[in-house]
Amino acid sequence: MAAESKRSKRERSRAAVRDTVAHAGAAPSAARGQDPLSGELRRRDVLPLLVLHLIAAGPSYGNQLMERIAGMTEGVLTVNPNTMYPLLRKLEAAGLIEGDWEHPERRTRRFYSLTDAGQKEYARLRDDVRPFLDSVARSIDDIVGEVYG
Numbered sequence: 001m002a003a004e005s006k007r008s009k010r011e012r013s014r015a016a017v018r019d020t021v022a023h024a025g026a027a028p029s030a031a032r033g034q035d036p037l038s039g040e041l042r043r044r045d046v047l048p049l050l051v052l053h054l055i056a057a058g059p060s061y062g063n064q065l066m067e068r069i070a071g072m073t074e075g076v077l078t079v080n081p082n083t084m085y086p087l088l089r090k091l092e093a094a095g096l097i098e099g100d101w102e103h104p105e106r107r108t109r110r111f112y113s114l115t116d117a118g119q120k121e122y123a124r125l126r127d128d129v130r131p132f133l134d135s136v137a138r139s140i141d142d143i144v145g146e147v148y149g
Contacts, residue, residue, distance in 0.1 A: 041077050044132045045125055050077075051087060052114065052122040055097055059111040062088055088112060096121050 041047070050069050054060050060068075065088075066079045088110075091097045096118035102109040114122065 041136075045129050046077070046133070047079065047083070047087065048091065049122070049125040049129050051084075051091065052096065052118060052125065055112050056114050056119070056122055059100075059113045061102075061109040061111050063109075091118070094121075 047069075050072070051065055054065055054068055062081065062084050066081070066084050070078045088097070088099070092099055092112070094117075095115055097112045098115055099110040099112045101107050102111060
């Protein structure tokens with residue numbers, strides 16, 4: 001009886017550990033099915049920074065921006081149309097970017113360019129977001145060092 005009780009207690013303990021591990025780091029963003037790292041990147045103005053950065057290099061359209069961001073972050077930060085296009089409309093409404101249709105009569109691609117106000121906001125975001133990105137980079141380096149030596 002005592003051996004069975006110990007086994008049962010051990011099994012309950014293991015189940016509790018599995019449950020704890022399964023829910024570790026389950027912040028509100030994770031509960032919504034969003035990766036905690038990319039969720040934090042979004043909250044910290046990284047996405048607007050990247051969009052303004054890419055547009056500053058030359059006129060760009062939504063799908064192109066999504067592909068370039070996914071490529072530059074090796075898929076860590078993927079952006080879907082339901083995120084990108086509202087952001088582009090918000091940036092345009094704020095006067096930070098301006099959009100022109102490639103073929104206005106057909107409304108195909110809308111190319112966005114940075115405005116003077118957009119240049120200023122881009123510079124501000126570069127300064128404001130840098131400490132967060134440095135912190136993420138240090139954390140990743142620490143994890144890699146700890147796990148892989």
